[in-house]
Amino acid sequence: MTVETAATEETGGSDRESRLAALGVLAEQVRELMDAVVLTDVAEDEIARVTEEVAVLTERLRAARRDTPLQPEIAPDGSFRHLGNAVAGDCNPYALPLKAEVTPDGVRAEPTFRPMHEGPPNSVHGGVTAMILDHLFGTAAAAAGRLGMTASLTVRYRRPTPYGRPLVADAAVTRTEGRKTWVDGRIATPDGTVLVEATGLFITPTAWLPASEEVADRV
Numbered sequence: 001m002t003v004e005t006a007a008t009e010e011t012g013g014s015d016r017e018s019r020l021a022a023l024g025v026l027a028e029q030v031r032e033l034m035d036a037v038v039l040t041d042v043a044e045d046e047i048a049r050v051t052e053e054v055a056v057l058t059e060r061l062r063a064a065r066r067d068t069p070l071q072p073e074i075a076p077d078g079s080f081r082h083l084g085n086a087v088a089g090d091c092n093p094y095a096l097p098l099k100a101e102v103t104p105d106g107v108r109a110e111p112t113f114r115p116m117h118e119g120p121p122n123s124v125h126g127g128v129t130a131m132i133l134d135h136l137f138g139t140a141a142a143a144a145g146r147l148g149m150t151a152s153l154t155v156r157y158r159r160p161t162p163y164g165r166p167l168v169a170d171a172a173v174t175r176t177e178g179r180k181t182w183v184d185g186r187i188a189t190p191d192g193t194v195l196v197e198a199t200g201l202f203i204t205p206t207a208w209l210p211a212s213e214e215v216a217d218r219v
């Protein structure tokens with residue numbers, strides 16, 4: 001993985017930052033749209049009209065198009081960010097986006113799932129909670145200087161995960177061996193009831209070793 005440094009204000013990056021902030025606002029509005037779609041009860045003709053309008057908006061955005069989502073980079077404030085990421089990317093409507101903070105023990109986040117994440121009736125899809133833990137575990141490994149790819153993830157589902165209210169997720173590195181890093185973590189209610197817990201094995205590809213050191217202090 002190569003991690004580019006975003007342009008700074010001195011090198012003319014403020015326009016780009018302003019545009020990225022606007023893209024983040026659009027992505028959040030699209031999340032609202034997605035929830036509105038899964039919850040709407042409007043009549044069929046209204047659904048058809050909205051569909052036409054959304055198709056027009058889609059074409060407007062396609063007027064200037066990239067080949068890939070926004071890639072990982074060092075932001076002007078020095079932090080690591082991946083705005084196009086499917087879990088943490090502010091500019092990706094598919095992302096929660098997950099905000100992880102580094103703690104003395106590992107990493108922690110307070111995810112709130114949405115109705116669009118429904119799996120079993122009234123609760124979050126197990127693939128979605130696994131995806132969130134996968135990313136959080138990768139962040140814990142990266143914060144420990146061990147940026148890696150998931151080699152395996154073992155998930156235990158203890159209780160149905162609700163959407164619409166803040167939960168607590170944490171992860172910590174438990175063991176390392178060469179390029180391998182093991183991470184444990186969970187998603188729980190604020191009172192500590194464990195909903196989902198998992199163990200992951202992350203492997204740092206040889207080509208990522210230089211980036212791994214660079215990213216560690218910036219997660």
Ligand SMILES: CCCCCCCC(=O)SCCNC(=O)CCNC(=O)[C@H](O)C(C)(C)COP(=O)(O)OP(=O)(O)OC[C@H]1O[C@@H](n2cnc3c(N)ncnc32)[C@H](O)[C@@H]1OP(=O)(O)O
Binds near residue numbers: 138152178203204
């Ligand atoms: C801050 C950013 C957070 C981002 C988090 C994102 C998390 C993700 O979702 S990543 C996406 C999902 N994962 C992937 O796509 C990974 C796909 N797999 C791969 O790319 C490779 O198989 C990869 C990188 C895991 C390992 O490849 P490589 O570095 O060539 O490993 P290799 O040299 O064969 O093996 C190294 C060691 O790991 C072991 N190993 C490799 N794969 C596995 C596995 N799946 N399970 C257990 N052990 C494994 C090998 O046995 C070997 O062990 P030892 O050194 O003891 O003999």
